[in-house]
Amino acid sequence: MVTYKLYMIRPGITEANLDGRYVGSTDLPLCREGKEALKKLVKTREYPNVGRVYSPPLLRCTETASIIYPEMKPVLVDKLREYSFGAFENKTVADLAGTEAFQAWSDSGMRDAPPGGEDKVLFRHRCEEGFRWVLEDMMRSKMTSAALICHSGIMMNLLAQYGYPKQEPLRWKASPGE
Numbered sequence: 001m002v003t004y005k006l007y008m009i010r011p012g013i014t015e016a017n018l019d020g021r022y023v024g025s026t027d028l029p030l031c032r033e034g035k036e037a038l039k040k041l042v043k044t045r046e047y048p049n050v051g052r053v054y055s056p057p058l059l060r061c062t063e064t065a066s067i068i069y070p071e072m073k074p075v076l077v078d079k080l081r082e083y084s085f086g087a088f089e090n091k092t093v094a095d096l097a098g099t100e101a102f103q104a105w106s107d108s109g110m111r112d113a114p115p116g117g118e119d120k121v122l123f124r125h126r127c128e129e130g131f132r133w134v135l136e137d138m139m140r141s142k143m144t145s146a147a148l149i150c151h152s153g154i155m156m157n158l159l160a161q162y163g164y165p166k167q168e169p170l171r172w173k174a175s176p177g178e
Contacts, residue, residue: 004138007048007147008155010174011064012038017176020092024118024153025084029059034176038067041177052146054134056080061149064177069147075137079130082151086117127154128161 012034016023030038047068055061055074058081065074088096088105096102101115113119138146150158156169163172 002142002144004135004143005048005145006134006138007050007145008158008174009047009064009068009147009149010152010155010176010178011060011149012067012176014060016090021090022085022088022092023090024082024151025058026089027058030063034060035063035067038064038177042068048145048147050145050147051143052138052141053149054080054137054146055149056082056151056154058082058151061151065147065149068149068177074149077130077134079126079133080148080150080154083120083123083153084116084118085114087115088117123153124157124161127157130154131158131162 012030014023014028014034015031016026016028018031018033050069050072053065053069053072053074054077055065057076057078062074062076065072087101093102105112105114111120134146134148138144152173155174156172159172160167160169
């Protein structure tokens with residue numbers, strides 16, 4: 001029997017993360033602090049040796065991949081893009097506070113889609129399709145060890161769905177670079 005290992009790694013931080021903005025599908029690069037933190041992790045932590053790296057086609061992910069695995073070009077998987085916050089993209093809670101749309105979204109427990117944003121059920125299905133594609137690609141190419149640089153929302157939803165022990169998505173939250 002062949003065993004396949006897929007290591008999920010959260011990308012480094014951006015200026016928007018430092019500012020507390022909702023950033024999902026917005027394509028932002030890593031900030032200086034994000035790059036420095038990742039370089040420190042590379043020196044102090046042993047990342048697994050892998051035969052392939054997968055990543056959504058967003059700068060913060062591809063830049064993270066190039067810092068952790070500089071010798072590898074990631075295979076881009078569009079279906080593993082982070083959740084789209086629609087009208088809330090790149091805004092802080094302070095920017096949105098008091099607006100009817102943000103209040104309605106908050107009252108729903110963030111279950112409803114933000115205006116112009118992505119439906120949570122469709123998001124989960126998209127993530128599952130992208131994840132399945134990665135696993136099938138690994139099997140087709142007999143790649144037994146790979147890394148997936150993926151956003152926190154993707155990682156938490158996939159691990160809540162497929163990981164053990166079974167737990168809520170937020171329980172799977174990882175720090176940048178982990």
